[in-house]
Amino acid sequence: MQSSKNNVRIIDLRSDTLTQPTPEMRRAIAEAELGDDVYGEDPTVNRLEEVSARLTGKEAGLLVVSGSMGNLVSALAWAGRGDEIIVGADAHVITNEMGSVAALGGVEMRAVPNDRRGMLSPEAVRNAIRPKAGYFPRTALLWIENTHNRGNGAALSVDEMWRVTDIAHGEGIPVHIDGARLFNAAVALGVPASDLSSVADSVTFCLSKGLACPVGSMVCGSREFIGRARRARKMLGGGMRQAGIIAAAGLVALDTMIDRLAEDHDNAKRLAVGLSRMPGIAVDPAHIETNIVYVTVGGKPAPELAAAMRARGVLANSMGNWIRFVTHYGINAEDVDEALDVIGDATRATVSAG
Ligand code: TLP
Secondary structure, rough: OOEEOOOOOOOOOOOHHHHOOOOHHHHHHHHHHOOOOOHOOOOHHHHHHHHHHHHHHOOOEEEEEEEEEHHHHHHHHOOOOOOOOEEEEOHHHHHHHHHHHHHOOOHHHHHHHEEEOOOHHHHHHHOOOOOOOOOOOEEEEEEOOOOOOOOOOEEOOHHHHHHHHHHHHOOOHHHHHHHEEEHHHHHHHHHHHHHOOOOOEEEEEEEEOOOOOOOOOEEEOOOHHHHHHHHHHHHHOOOOOHHHHHHHHHHHHHHOOOOOOHHHHHHHHHHHHHHHHOOOEOOHHHHOOEEEEEEEEEOOHHHHHHOOOOOOOOOOOEEOOOEEEEEOOOOOOOHHHHHHHHHHHHHHOOOOOO
């Protein structure tokens, strides 16, 4: 559980980015062996990069500040000005990253429809690949997100991804996975993360979401790709010095925090089952595969319900007709039950009253 404000107990379901480092992480941070990582001399960063590469089945890894920076350096490493990236319209890189790939890389994002779970259809991908003629943009990359944030945290299997990645690879086009929550996908599907990243040429994953680190994301790929990503990171001002402070927590996370993600998934399901019984709230618990629960709200706008929840101590993000709840390390089953009571109250005061 979280904190309390004006004697109202706060249950914060806005994001798994809110997680606080574990006591073991705090100890590891204090004791980390450090060096200057721009010289490649921070032993803790080097170890984290090696472990990350191993877990994703790639040759090399790179520590970056955030998931957004991981995505941006990957895009810059694969695509140049006037190139195109095929990506689902609801991908985080399209909706939540400030248009950074277009703004800083001059790269066009070729958004194609994705289904409810964030998956692209083979037809859409095939049709979006540009012929290799002088006047077309070059299709430089296919982009997949797994788990898919706006797709209710769907965990996309190797087979599902392979149906589109195989098309791209057949045309000589590399594939990137935004795996901000790659380990949630791996745990939900019961496969090693390296199975999921095996269909892609590069992959990012976040240390600072469900894995509870204070900062940091990893980019993994071939040694040659990581060399280009490292240059892009430096260009963006992301070359860090004694970054072992960050990496130390990352190593603890990869060692101790992956398997427990299953608890977050169970709690998300528990939350969805409770929410599905409330009038005016629509969610199908069968659609909840990991730790993200989107619901749609009938009657009053969702932000109004979210404000009523907030006044009673339950925090969740909302926009238009939806509210998003994310379970994480700071939330246990009792918190979920208490949140459901509070949301029930808030619903009676807003949605049903309207
Ligand atoms: N997502 C955040 C918000 O930006 C919405 C969240 O609370 O879920 N890829 C995916 C799939 C993400 O969900 C996120 C963060 C990122 C990339 C970016 O990571 P950060 O926040 O570390 O830049």
